[in-house]
Amino acid sequence: MVDTRPNNWPGVAGWLLLLLVVLAAVPAGPLKPLVLQVLPLDIRPTTFTIAEVRDERPDRTAVAWLLPVPAKSGAMPGAPVAVDLQGGGTEALQHFFRKSLPHNAALRPIIIRIKECRVTETATPGGQIEGRIALQLAFEWQRPEGPPLLLTEYRGGARYGRLPSDHSLVEPTLRRSLTDALRYLNGWMNAATAHDVRLAASVHPTFHNDLRRTEPDTLFYDPARPLRWSDFTGRPRPGNYAATVFPGFAYRGQPRVQNGVVELDLTLQVFVVRSSSWVGPGQQTASHLNHEQRHFDLVKLVAERFRRKATADSLTVEDYNSILQLQYLKSFTEMNRLQDQYDSETHHGTDAAGQQRWNQHIDAELRRYGVTGAHHAE
Structure with a gap:
């Protein structure tokens, strides 16, 4: 056989070398989208479920900006290339978060x-x-009612190092970062559900009466300790009244969350301000003191009604404080109305028959609310 190839035609080894050189000179093709996998996680939420995923990234062009494979071995890679997730960044991230955890409505x-x-x-x-x-x-x-409530935020991330020709680390590292965020949410919710007032499921109010006797200018209501003339320390004022008492009521307390319930420990204060209460000269009689004591008793009755309005059914986790304030204001208005009615129908204690009717009515109401042990002057 006659070899008709030119003398400079390469042999088999030369062809292979030429092929490798040509392949090395061909630029790398475009990077494929990242396939974000959804794999089973060892997270089983008991306090939340993913209801919605909103993509609010300022730039949604792509999720990743990756360096391409260099055209030649040892050469520097070119400029970063935008590489999105398969199916689109928004759709892929929503799918990941929704499918990574079981849904429980x-x-x-x-x-x-x-x-x-x-x-x-x-x-x-x-x-x-x-x-x-x-x-x-x-x-x-x-929330079932009202706008969404921001609970917490997560800032995280990761770093990785790879060879210029190997992009296989990108997706697993991104997936691990997203999984870490879900682990954070699960841990935060488990801790917050028991102690964060915003996540409480109900409100349980408990009232206590303030019975202190250590305040120099404040006498707190105690059925066993009625008013005495020594409690009227204010300067007498000119006018038609023999005496004036200055009663009022308030509440105070600090909520605490225990096992997902707002335990509302409230202290009810029914009081008389001594320095604002006074008695005129020669007016320190039993009937006058009884009339003023009944003013004090009326405030106690209104406070007891306020206490019974503030029930677990009437208070919501979101608005228990404002609901209490509104109920208090209504009760305060009721208190002023009753005081005026009482003075009007007893003629400020000068109408014996009217005073007796109110005495009987107030005593019956006190017993109905369980306020016993009072020893009023007659």
Whole structure:
């Protein structure tokens, strides 16, 4: 056989070398979208479920900006290339968060707001590629009534190093960062549900009467300790009245959350301000003191009615404080109305028959509310 190839035609080894050179000179193709996998997690939420995922990233062009494979071995990679998640960044992230955890409509619905999810890469002097993942999420509770309530935010991320020709670390590192955010949410919710007042399921009010006798200018209502003329320390004022007492009522307390219930420990204060109460000269009679004591008793009755309006059924977790304030204001108005009615129908204690009717009415009401042990002057 005659070899008709030119003398300079390469042999088999030369062809292989030429092929490798040509392949090395061909630029790398575009990077494929990242496939964000959803794998079973060892997280089983008992306090929340993912109801909605909102993508609020300022730039939704892509999730990652990755360095491409260099055209030649040892060469520096080109500029970062935008690489999104398969199916689109928004859809892929929503799918991941919704499918990573089991859904339970009976649990508290949580909205995830994605404020940042970005992968960026830079080349290092040693020829490696360094990747950084920045993740910022906000978690809101979609309450049955009212706008969503911001509960907590998460800021996290990760770093990785890879070879210029290997992008396989990008997706697992991103997935781990997203999983860490879900672990944070689960841990935060488990702790907050028991102690955070915003997540309480109900309100349980408990009232206690303030019976202190240590306040120099304040006498707190005690059925066993009625008014004495020595409690009227104010300067007498000119006019038609023999004496004036200055009663009022208030409440104070500090909520605490225990096992998801707002334990509202309230102290009810029914009091007389001594320095604002006075008696005229020669007016320190038993009938006058009884009339003033009944003013004090009326305030106690109104306070007891206020106590019974503030029930677990009437108070909500979101508005228990404002509901209490409104009930208090209504009771305060009722107190002033009753005091005026009492003075009008007894003629400020000068009508014996009217006074007796009110004495009997007040005593009956005190017994009905369980206020016993009073020893009033007659």
